[in-house]
Amino acid sequence: MLALLLITMALTYYGMRRAEKGKVPKIRSMPPLDALEEAVSRAAEMNRPVFFHVGGIDLSMYTIPALSILGLVTELCIKKGAHLICATSYPIMQVAMEDAMLTSAIAAGQPEYNPDVRFYAGSSFSYDAAIQGFMFRERPATHLLMGETDCHLIIYTETATRIGAYQIGGTSGTWNLPMMFATCNYTLIGEEFVAAGAVVSKDAEPLGSLQGQDWSKLLFIALLLLGGLFYQLGIPTLNNFFGM
Amino acid sequence: MSVLYKREIPLAIFTILCTFLIFNYYIGTPATDRIQSDILKYGITISAFALVLGTYNIVKIHVRAIRKRSVYYWPLSAWMLATMVFTTGIGIFYGQSHPWYNWIYANIHVPMGATMYAIIAFYCMSAAYRAFRARTRESIIFLLPAIFMLMWNAPIGEAIWPGFKYIGDWINNYPQITGYRAFWIGVGIAFVTLTLRMMLGKETAFLGKESE
Numbered sequence: 001m002l003a004l005l006l007i008t009m010a011l012t013y014y015g016m017r018r019a020e021k022g023k024v025p026k027i028r029s030m031p032p033l034d035a036l037e038e039a040v041s042r043a044a045e046m047n048r049p050v051f052f053h054v055g056g057i058d059l060s061m062y063t064i065p066a067l068s069i070l071g072l073v074t075e076l077c078i079k080k081g082a083h084l085i086c087a088t089s090y091p092i093m094q095v096a097m098e099d100a101m102l103t104s105a106i107a108a109g110q111p112e113y114n115p116d117v118r119f120y121a122g123s124s125f126s127y128d129a130a131i132q133g134f135m136f137r138e139r140p141a142t143h144l145l146m147g148e149t150d151c152h153l154i155i156y157t158e159t160a161t162r163i164g165a166y167q168i169g170g171t172s173g174t175w176n177l178p179m180m181f182a183t184c185n186y187t188l189i190g191e192e193f194v195a196a197g198a199v200v201s202k203d204a205e206p207l208g209s210l211q212g213q214d215w216s217k218l219l220f221i222a223l224l225l226l227g228g229l230f231y232q233l234g235i236p237t238l239n240n241f242f243g244m
Numbered sequence: 245m246s247v248l249y250k251r252e253i254p255l256a257i258f259t260i261l262c263t264f265l266i267f268n269y270y271i272g273t274p275a276t277d278r279i280q281s282d283i284l285k286y287g288i289t290i291s292a293f294a295l296v297l298g299t300y301n302i303v304k305i306h307v308r309a310i311r312k313r314s315v316y317y318w319p320l321s322a323w324m325l326a327t328m329v330f331t332t333g334i335g336i337f338y339g340q341s342h343p344w345y346n347w348i349y350a351n352i353h354v355p356m357g358a359t360m361y362a363i364i365a366f367y368c369m370s371a372a373y374r375a376f377r378a379r380t381r382e383s384i385i386f387l388l389p390a391i392f393m394l395m396w397n398a399p400i401g402e403a404i405w406p407g408f409k410y411i412g413d414w415i416n417n418y419p420q421i422t423g424y425r426a427f428w429i430g431v432g433i434a435f436v437t438l439t440l441r442m443m444l445g446k447e448t449a450f451l452g453k454e455s456e
Contacts, residue, residue, distance in 0.1 A: 002270040008436045016446070058291070059450065061435050064442070067449035091298030092291060100449050119301040125357035137317060151364050158367040161374075172431050174424060179368075182375035190427050191434035197447050206446050213437040220429055 012212035019208025051140035055149025068197030157183035
């Protein structure tokens with residue numbers, strides 16, 4: 001398995017170098033990311049805040065792509081004049097969110113920007129109650145939920161539905177995907193969400209890494225097909241190699 | 245110096261630790277496992293220190309609300325701060341086994357948590373009602389397996405028609421598992437790519453401000 005990991009990394013690195021030399025892959029547009037501008041404009045027109053959070057989860061692989069999206073959302077909010085409010089139940093995430101917002105604000109020419117990140121209780125149900133209360137009191141026009149949370153998601157999104165908020169969700173897990181589908185206007189699914197950082201940056205090398213990712217996927221599909229075929233033929237070579 | 249201090253050094257620490265943890269997962273020894281365990285403990289300790297930041301944020305927001313009386317719910321801010329100080333004070337000065345602390349946990353925290361958990365069922369119903377309206381061809385495709393899975397899970401399903409069990413089993417064991425595994429293989433590869441981008445400094449949103 002280490003060999004497969006190293007091959008995936010090598011393919012990704014090759015994709016990045018290739019893009020650096022000018023062969024930048026064309027990435028299809030992602031409707032949820034395209035809809036961000038509309039969502040922020042709606043909030044600015046209604047003079048109501050945009051609310052961004054990652055659910056009850058700390059800084060991790062599940063939330064790092066969310067920080068890239070938060071950077072884009074901050075830029076859009078500054079451009080459109082909408083008030084962006086973020087919330088988290090983890091102090092490290094709070095600092096990371098403030099930094100991501102400040103980085104975008106500096107890039108947008110507003111170094112004096114004051115990020116509005118609110119720390120709510122660390123216990124998941126207390127956080128749910130705090131988010132519900134916040135939504136009913138401040139009635140955000142747009143609810144952006146980018147991260148990972150289990151059954152609690154339905155509390156956030158259904159509350160947002162009740163106050164008529166436009167919702168865009170993104171998750172790299174399967175635990176809350178059906179609920180997100182059922183309640184959000186748009187959803188970034190799985191690897192789309194993880195790739196969002198590269199797509200948002202629009203830089204050649206991160207975009208090239210996505211091509212390397214696709215090559216790795218092709219390799220895995222070929223291995224799966226070969227493994228299935230070998231298994232049916234009673235040849236255990238490939239299965240033994242992967243310790244199955 | 246600022247860039248080196250704020251970005252390059254944290255990035256170097258991240259890359260070294262990440263490489264160590266990846267290789268230790270595959271070819272670790274008892275000695276390296278101990279180092280890994282220590283690294284994870286450092287993470288927990290740093291998180292505990294960071295809690296001070298969170299407390300400062302809460303106090304700042306609610307004290308501002310009380311001082312300015314800017315929002316109609318400012319008495320709730322005062323109540324929140326009072327309960328926070330009271331509970332934290334008991335925990336710090338008398339310990340977590342003190343009867344008052346246990347009373348707060350068992351009679352306030354637990355029932356309120358259970359209340360929030362119970363709300364989920366009602367929200368699931370309202371979300372399902374909206375999602376499962378058969379308005380388009382896509383929503384019918386979404387609806388049919390949902391009905392079978394619902395009847396498969398509900399005890400009454402099999403009593404109504406034994407076929408629900410077989411169809412439910414098939415949906416759960418084949419299309420569902422297939423989609424689930426494909427999803428996680430895709431996400432796994434995407435995580436490897438994301439890790440490499442982070443290690444090479446091409447995904448830096450988690451590192452904060454580029455300049456000051």
